[in-house]
Amino acid sequence: xxxxxxSDRPIYTQLVERIQMQIVSGNYPPGGKLPSVRELAMVAAVxxxxxxxxxxxxxxxxxxxxxxxxxxxxxxxxxMIQRTRKELARDHVNxxxxxxxxxxxxxxxxxxxxxxAYERESNI
Amino acid sequence: xxxxxxxxxxxxxxxxQHVAVNNVTLTLPKGKIIGLLGPNGSGKTTLIxxxxxxxxxxxxxxxxxxxxxxxxxxxxxxxLPDRTYLAGNQKINDILExxxxxxxxxxxxxxxxxxxxxxxxxxxxxxxxxxGTREKVQLILVMSRNADLYILDEPxxxxxxxxxxxxxxTIINNYNPDATVLISTHLIGDIEQVLDEVIFMxxxxxxxxxxxxxxxEEKGKSVDAYFREVFAC
Numbered sequence: 001x002x003x004x005x006x007s008d009r010p011i012y013t014q015l016v017e018r019i020q021m022q023i024v025s026g027n028y029p030p031g032g033k034l035p036s037v038r039e040l041a042m043v044a045a046v047x048x049x050x051x052x053x054x055x056x057x058x059x060x061x062x063x064x065x066x067x068x069x070x071x072x073x074x075x076x077x078x079x080m081i082q083r084t085r086k087e088l089a090r091d092h093v094n095x096x097x098x099x100x101x102x103x104x105x106x107x108x109x110x111x112x113x114x115x116x117a118y119e120r121e122s123n124i
Numbered sequence: 125x126x127x128x129x130x131x132x133x134x135x136x137x138x139x140x141q142h143v144a145v146n147n148v149t150l151t152l153p154k155g156k157i158i159g160l161l162g163p164n165g166s167g168k169t170t171l172i173x174x175x176x177x178x179x180x181x182x183x184x185x186x187x188x189x190x191x192x193x194x195x196x197x198x199x200x201x202x203x204l205p206d207r208t209y210l211a212g213n214q215k216i217n218d219i220l221e222x223x224x225x226x227x228x229x230x231x232x233x234x235x236x237x238x239x240x241x242x243x244x245x246x247x248x249x250x251x252x253x254x255x256g257t258r259e260k261v262q263l264i265l266v267m268s269r270n271a272d273l274y275i276l277d278e279p280x281x282x283x284x285x286x287x288x289x290x291x292x293x294t295i296i297n298n299y300n301p302d303a304t305v306l307i308s309t310h311l312i313g314d315i316e317q318v319l320d321e322v323i324f325m326x327x328x329x330x331x332x333x334x335x336x337x338x339x340x341e342e343k344g345k346s347v348d349a350y351f352r353e354v355f356a357c
Contacts (some may be wrong), residue, residue: 002317005317007316007346007348008349009340009344010337010340010341012337042297045317046318047299047318048299
């Protein structure tokens with residue numbers, strides 16, 4: 001199944017986000033081995049060079065580590081993973097708030113809506 | 125600069141009024157998947173034919189892997205033309221043998237494997253196949269070579285979307301950091317996810333040569349959308 005990517009944003013940024021998400025959600029656990037560039041490029045149906053660029057970016061940030069003998073692994077630094085999780089959450093909230101403001105919602109209305117959505121979700 | 129392909133000031137003029145390719149200079153690196161994009165009549169196929177020695181430039185030079193276009197360069201280039209050159213009464217199996225004879229870098233195993241995954245019977249004669257299936261067979265022949273440069277002229281135009289996905293996966297799967305794939309097409313949206321770089325041509329001129337992510341970053345739109353803007357009629 002090819003990854004569903006937006007057509008108007010750089011591909012490698014989106015690959016970085018996807019892999020960050022997999023790490024933060026524990027899909028790729030701390031210290032766990034990552035698929036090779038080629039494997040993941042095949043799965044995502046993207047160019048291996050672009051996947052390589054995404055991996056390089058994640059290495060720079062320290063979230064993944066390249067070992068000469070053992071391929072690439074997720075960092076074991078739980079604090080760094082938590083920090084990434086918070087950053088991702090903050091990004092999502094920012095996008096959400098921008099859109100709600102465009103729709104003309106006030107702070108209280110937004111909070112009420114979130115409350116309602118949360119309760120609906122918990123009842124299922 | 126030392127690229128895999130060095131195109132220097134290349135022009136192809138049929139007469140003063142008909143200049144198909146006009147003073148194009150380009151250096152293509154190793155290990156990239158590059159889209160050659162442009163509207164009809166922009167000179168894409170003419171440029172490709174000159175890279176394969178099927179047309180002689182009126183001016184300028186083309187070097188591939190350090191060789192002038194000729195016998196040496198052709199041994200390193202796998203070319204899918206925009207029209208078929210295989211005889212209708214040949215069986216696929218016979219064509220495979222022909223390719224084994226002809227190209228030192230041809231892998232019959234690889235070709236048979238790809239034919240199998242596309243459910244194509246190697247005993248079939250070319251003329252009994254549909255247009256789309258014939259195109260698939262030709263692409264398989266080209267991708268089964270272990271070349272330095274693959275030049276694919278409109279490889280996906282005639283095939284259904286599922287086969288298109290398979291072809292793109294084949295290109296990714298065969299990706300080799302030392303080889304470059306040059307793909308000319310109108311169907312940009314379908315392939316931009318696998319491209320590193322794109323070349324835009326118009327009226328025989330080189331308009332743009334940049335990376336896909338550069339266009340997305342700078343213009344905030346897909347290559348497909350940007351192409352429609354640049355070449356709006």
